[in-house]
Amino acid sequence: MAKADKAAAIDELTNEFTSSNGAVLTEYRGLTVAQLGELRRNLGENATFSVVKNTLTKRAANAAGVDEKFSELLAGPSAIAFVKGDVVEAAKGLRDFSKANPLLVIKGGYVDGKSMDAADVAKLADLESREVLLAKLAGAMKASMANAAATFNALPTQMALLADALRAKREASGEATEAVEATEAAAPAADQAPAED
Structure with a gap:
């Protein structure tokens, strides 16, 4: 050559x-x-x-x-x-x-x-070929974004459920407090009743 x-x-x-x-x-x-x-x-x-x-x-x-x-x-x-x-x-x-x-x-x-x-x-x-690897990567990214969206959507729902539970607990404890107060109010009246001889 x-x-x-x-x-x-x-x-x-x-x-x-x-x-x-x-x-x-x-x-x-x-x-x-x-x-x-x-x-x-x-x-x-x-x-x-x-x-x-x-x-x-x-x-x-x-x-x-x-x-x-x-x-x-x-x-x-x-x-x-x-x-x-x-x-x-x-x-x-x-x-x-x-x-x-x-x-x-x-x-x-x-x-x-x-x-x-x-x-x-x-x-x-x-x-695997480049296209298959890219498709898998895109699928994984989409799945993680969907999980994040579900988590973000769940937060307000969980907060509302928690607030409702607290409200119910307060109402229940309020009723219990009223019952205790009513019982306490009734008890001194019984203590003050004259004793029979």
């Missing part, structure tokens, strides 16, 4: 690293062109899958500021899936394809400039 072509390839890869949300590095040895085409279709519009040269990719990764550990994974025939959208979705697509086609080996990847090994990519693939 001519020096100008190498420089252009490095610039293109550097641009892919900087403009992508993440990338997954794979080994594709033994896959047919048809299988690679099927993999590209399965990844969808948010990811591109391309075969890369390791030395050029190392230079591009270093230029893009990607962690050194990612460059260490560049050995043997390598292909990278650059992801512009949901990295979880692309990781799931690659994992599912590698289950059906064991010749595709996931070596690792990076998200937001930090490298990941194959186990980390597998954990990423096990996550």
